[in-house]
Amino acid sequence: MAGELSGGDLSRLRQLNALAVIKALQGGPSLTLTEVAKRTGLSRASTEDVVRELLDKGWVAEAGATAGGVGRPARRYRFRAEAGRVLGIDIGDHKIRAVVADLDGAVLHSARMPVTPEMGRVERLEAVDRAAAECLEGANLSGGDVWASGVGTTGLVDGAGRVMLSEALPEWTGVDLAAHVRRLAPGPVLVENDSKLAALAECWRGVARYAKDMVFLLAGLRTGAGLVIDGKLHRGFANASGEIGALPVLGWIRAQEHLSAASGEAGDVFAAARAGDKAAANAVRRYVKDLALGASALVLALDPQMVVVGGGFSRSADVLIEPLRRELDRWCIRTPEVRMSALGDEGVVLGAVRLALDDVEDRVLDGRSPLVSHL
Amino acid sequence: MAGELSGGDLSRLRQLNALAVIKALQGGPSLTLTEVAKRTGLSRASTEDVVRELLDKGWVAEAGATAGGVGRPARRYRFRAEAGRVLGIDIGDHKIRAVVADLDGAVLHSARMPVTPEMGRVERLEAVDRAAAECLEGANLSGGDVWASGVGTTGLVDGAGRVMLSEALPEWTGVDLAAHVRRLAPGPVLVENDSKLAALAECWRGVARYAKDMVFLLAGLRTGAGLVIDGKLHRGFANASGEIGALPVLGWIRAQEHLSAASGEAGDVFAAARAGDKAAANAVRRYVKDLALGASALVLALDPQMVVVGGGFSRSADVLIEPLRRELDRWCIRTPEVRMSALGDEGVVLGAVRLALDDVEDRVLDGRSPLVSHL
DNA sequence: AGAAATATCATGGAGAGCATCATTATTCGG
DNA sequence: CCGAATAATGATGCTCTCCATGATATTTCT
Structure with missing residues (x-):
């Protein structure tokens, strides 16, 4: 139960506050000092001090003032992403x-x-x-x-x-x-x-932006998983987390075979199933069953807030998501939200x-x- | 990806340093100011300040000086656990x-x-x-x-x-x-x-004291699991983590049945197996196989540093641990250290x-x- | 032009940490 | 028994960080 909440020096405090200011400025539009102060919880005076330091170091730049309001127009600052x-x-x-x-x-x-x-x-x-x-x-x-x-x-x-x-x-x-x-x-x-x-990306810019615990499923020619736990990517002791596919009874080894058996090109099976082809629909059903088995193991183990499905097959969300959700419902104590990745192959x-x-x-x-x- | 590394006030720094001093004093024997300073990384002067404050508040008490060394004898301080x-x-x-x-x-x-x-x-x-x-x-x-x-x-x-x-x-x-x-x-x-x-206890006072990622297996009349991830107890979104037993293919539902089928009292089976009873040994083997299946799912998912086995059956470590380790070896990419709980039913x-x-x-x-x- | 609103700038103070040095209480060697 | 060596304590003054407050500056509204 180490913890290692060091504490330490005064300069450490400044570092933390500087980082807080940067985070407030990052991504969003330019902000005035008062806005930054409100977001970071610092006083206006301190905020000014921190921002001046960041300005000197090149992390922050002044942005053009926006006209319109009453009163003295505030200087606006933005994160210098181009640095x-x-x-x-x-x-x-x-x-x-x-x-x-x-x-x-x-x-x-x-x-x-x-x-x-x-x-x-x-x-x-x-x-x-x-x-x-x-x-x-x-x-x-x-x-x-x-x-x-x-x-x-x-x-x-x-x-x-x-x-x-x-x-x-x-x-x-x-x-x-x-x-x-x-x-x-x-x-x-x-x-x-x-x-x-891919898991990390979903928590950053994808559909899991507000989830602290998330399971990412890579559904494609290979099947894999990535875990975000407590807002952080979970790597494991030897960087081998998420390798649930190695356990034969959980079905990920054979999952993809159902698809390739039904058709030469894996991608076509989903199209065929969508078009009403019985054999293809059956293959997809069996694939989802196997995918869900391993996914259920992860969900039961971690009880995440959300499951995100990505990988090549995530384009076929329409024939994948609902059945997957149903299968998860069958095994899980609490079925988490199931969503399709919006990031595609990026x-x-x-x-x-x-x-x-x-x-x-x-x-x-x-x-x-x-x-x-x-x- | 929130983070929420607030930073904040000066008093916050003092709080952190006070906690660091308490942690340094807790558990161990009484320490001198210089020793505390070395452990916390604070200067001697600041340490003195913090300790005086904790003394005032009642968190710390002065302990008897130990004679023997050369030089002016140092005052010793201890955590006031009796507070x-x-x-x-x-x-x-x-x-x-x-x-x-x-x-x-x-x-x-x-x-x-x-x-x-x-x-x-x-x-x-x-x-x-x-x-x-x-x-x-x-x-x-x-x-x-x-x-x-x-x-x-x-x-x-x-x-x-x-x-x-x-x-x-x-x-x-x-x-x-x-x-x-x-x-x-x-x-x-x-x-x-x-x-x-039980998982928490193992990381605190048990055999997993130095493990940041740990899987605890409750092996007894019921089978269950507890997870410590990154030094913290992992609860899950709805506090339902570790419930891998709900997945039938992972064997935890039927695991215990092998034992009760072999004998009226589950505890006896281990004794019989140890004594050379073939049927009992078989029952234990099947039990371990099932236990290991679910455990492998957890290990593959998380890649922990250590697996700790506790619960009622952990008394029978001699006939449990080695087979379990072998079974894990069969399924896992990297088999973690497997240890028996030393805390018993406490x-x-x-x-x-x-x-x-x-x-x-x-x-x-x-x-x-x-x-x-x-x- | 004056009032109102809002932002910036300047001053002073409090809290926290640190370095330095004088002081104090021991033990050790003669 | 006394002085040297050793190590802890105590006091002083400095810096850094944050904050509250009030003076000043710049704009819009009337």
Whole structure:
């Protein structure tokens, strides 16, 4: 029950309040000092002090005043999202996506490279290089401008950013992704499993924005899960959480087979089922049953507020969600809200951006951020 | 992704540092100011200030100096555990336990009442009253001296301290335990599911003291689980986490039946198996297989550092642990450390004490604790 | 132009933490 | 028994952070 609520120095207090001001300003429109003070709970005077400091350090900029009100017009301040850049990369079986985003997480430029599951390690890494390069070029940046990079990949990832085990891509096991990406962008590189990143993205910008406990289901050619517990991505002791698919009785291993047995192309089955094809409808039903079994195990274990379904099959929400909800109802003590991801196939790459931004924010607190040295 | 790292006032800093000093002093032996300063990271001067304040408020007392060293002998300070009392109650099917503990969690007096699963609600509540009364009397206290009470019970508990659903004790569903216990001790009453409390206790005083992520298995006439994630008890959105037993394919429903089928008294089966009885050994093997199935689901979902087995059957560690570990190995990607609870049937009541103490500590921070008004 | 409204700026004070140094109480060695 | 060494305590003054308050500035409304 460690806790480690350090407390400590006075400067620590300032750091916390500075972060609170940044959070208040981030994302939203520009605010006046009085507005910031109200949101952070600080006094106006202190707020002014903090904002001046952030202004000096380059985290905040003055925004144009808005006319209209009575009284002396207030200065408006905004988070200087353009102060830094982060890189997000999603390495999938069929495509590689890279995006450059600002400190608000707004995507400035993105690139996509088609790949195939059969591709070897070297070829795939080259595709990563091309996607990242194109993306940086498009945003008119060099690798050195990137403050942090987030990378999502299939398979288990270790703490140092190496791929420990990838079932879908055998050649992928053992790749040191962190080292590879660091060649492209020399800042910190955070590597994480793709399901986990998609979960993170849903809690950030997706449909789970207000959920503290959430289970994300990756429903696609592979089936996986990512967990957010108490507002934080849950990794586990060896970064192997959410791997419920390894348990045969929970059905995730065979889930997808029902679909491929019914038709050559998995995606077509949903269309056929929608059109009234009995065999396809049956296949979908069996798929959902198996998906729900593993999902129920997660829901019963964690009792989350929400289950979010993403992955390739989430496009077929109409034939998936309702049956899934019914199946969950069958097993669960309390069936949580079930929602379809709204992020489509951008989930993973957005999660990668979020991962990089989290790293940047940690360093705001410590004053170790790049900005300090730039000014 | 809220976060809510408020920051705030200067007094907040003092609160945090005061708590840090208390934590440093709690449990261990008396310390000198310099020792406290080293542990908290504060300067000696500030430590002195904080300690003086805590001395005034009654949280800390001076302890006798220890002779022997060279130089001016230092004053020693200790946490004044005797300043307050908490009550812990475990309401089980076969027994009710109540303990009174001091602020260190040291048990001052305990009482035990035998009950039966068949007992009605009223009778059981009367037994709770008797156990609590005997316990308070033995410690020479009245209910008003109790700063907070923790209560553990079978079944699901809602946020307000009512039993929502108890499968083992049908009559128990709907009891407002918080209200009932508040009649005995008018302070705050925290009610929680027994498996969760046992998990909490293991992380506090049991074998999982240094684990941040832990899965506790209640192995007994009932089978249940409690989860500690990131050092905190995980409750879930509706306090229904760990209920993996509701999923039939995971075997916890039928697990215990293997044992009762082999012998009238479940406890005997382990003894028989240990003695070499083939049928009993088989029954135990099947039991462990089923137990491990649900446990694997939890382990795969969460990837905890440790699995702790408690409950009535944990006395039979010799025939349980090794097979369980082997079964987990079969299903899990990374098998965590598996350990037997060392708390025996005290786990739940100790967890209840911890729950009450957590509540007290929260109030230390706010200055809302009883002590302030006493002095 | 004057009143009202609202924001910024300046001053002073309180709380918290820290560094420094003088003072005090021991033990140890001779 | 006395002085040196050792280590804790106590006092002083500084800085940092936050806050309350009131003076000043800039705008709109009448």
